[in-house]
Amino acid sequence: MHVLTNGTVVDADGVREADVAIEDGEIVAVGDTGRGDTTTDVGGKFVAPGLVDSHVHLMMDGRPDVSTAQGESDFDHSYIAAANLRKAVEAGVTTVRDLGATGTLALDAGRAVAEGRLDGPRVLACAKNVVMTGGHGHWFGREADGPNEVRKAVREQLKRGADVVKCMATGGVLTEGAQTGAPELTYEELAALVDAADAKGVPTAAHAHGKDGLLNAVDAGITSIEHGTFMDREAAEAMAAEGTYWVPTAAALRNIVENPDAGIPKSAMEKADEAAEAFVSSFEHAEAAGVDIAMGTDAGTPFNYFDNIADELAYMVEYGLSPEAALEAATVTAAELCGLDDTGRVAEDYRADLVVLDGNPAEDADAWQRPEAVFAAGDRVV
CATH class of the missing domain: 2.30.40.10 (Urease, subunit C, domain 1)
Structure with missing residues (x-):
């Protein structure tokens, strides 16, 4: 002892x-x-x-243009993941939830940590994101259209051992041609996704920036909203009423808008600038409505490094949370979101x-x- x-x-x-x-x-x-x-x-x-980061991407290394990773092999991504795991745990992060990687990379990383082959935090993972054809993050996701195809895509991730099922309810900042706030998967598709995950008792997470896509996800029974950038009072109250968690990922936008001339694609910069303006009021609405907030960073996105994960707590305080509330979001609430009752x-x-x-x-x-x-x-x- x-x-x-x-x-x-x-x-x-x-x-x-x-x-x-x-x-x-x-x-x-x-x-x-x-x-x-x-x-x-x-x-x-x-x-x-130890900190619980409920939204990371182990295969990403903070480069300014994430699309360049499309030309790399899974071996390249595995080396990046191993380095990120070490950086995270040395920064005091003892659990991470990976919300999108190629193939079974993040699931394999979790097993490697659990078996003592890699140093790092405990890893929970979704395997592949479920996305509409050509949707946000399609290049490392599982493209699916229509409720039946979405249901099959979810079952594939569950077969791989996914701890959570992640989907794209709206467009995103870092995908060329995607409209940040526009709905992508429909309500019917999201409902099929939740139903398939619920059959195995697995929680769900939805990338959602815009209000319409966010409300679709909440109405469908999604467990957590990731980003929630354009959340308004109605959306926040809907989340609170349904017990939907919010994972703000403040570091993701912060690290883009603070690096305007560092190689981030122009389209991403423009979308991030617009989103950053709306993001401040999202915190105000979430706090007023009593939404459960869980810490997540989107680590791996541009200039959003795993050894800087603790910055997220300071960002949340800047947006209006007390240090005590940020502590709770980054520990017990994030653990609860991840389904962990021992952390x-x-x-x-x-x-x-x-x-x-x-x-x-x-x-x-x-x-x-x-x-x-x-x-x-x-x-x-x-």
Whole structure:
């Protein structure tokens, strides 16, 4: 048993002075833990849950023009994924949810981490996105048209072992010719997707920027809306009423609009600038309606690097969340969205996914930067 002594525990349940005991990858005691076989003195430090990023793309490396990846092999993408996994866990991210990769790349990466062949966070993955023919992200998605074909596409991903089914309900910023806010998959197609996933008890996620496509997804029973850029009051209230999670991915737009002359395609820059203006009010509507917010970054998109995932918490605070709310979004709420009941808190019987920080993240969102120590399933990786 390894014990972290003399520290201050901070999570969604509050702040308290407590030792934390770790054994066989789990937290076995918080508080009076007794003597451990080994100890680490974290006096003056804060012990918090590891971050949960519920929207990443392991095969992407932050290059300015993601379309250039189309000419690369799955082997190239696997090397990128391995590097991203290491960067993420060293940054204090102990769980990621991959929402789109070629073939079974992300699922395979998750198995490699679980079996100890790669260092990284726990990986949940969707396998391929389900998209309309020629839709957003079609080059690495599973194109499908009509409810029956969409249902088959979902079943293919479930057969591969998908932990979540991801689809494109609207166009997107980074696909040439796609209209960011325009609906792509129809309500009937989305309903078929949800029905097929529900049969296996698997959650669903929909890329949705525009209001009409977002409402289609909510009405169809989608578990989470990714981006939600043009969310208005009606859309936010619909999400709250249905219990639909929102994954804002603030870093995705932020890292595009702040790099206007760095090689990002002109069409993407124009769409991102328009979307960024609307995004501010999305946070206002979501908070007013009481939408559940889960942290996700879209890591891998232009200049959106895996070692900078913790920036998302500071961005959420800039958009109006308190540091405590950002902490909750990035730990227990994101874990709940991912279907994990053993992650996101510093509590007995939870996975020993922990970070040791110099500052109190419930008071300062920048405290997540540069953790002094990171434990992933009990193993110290930093």
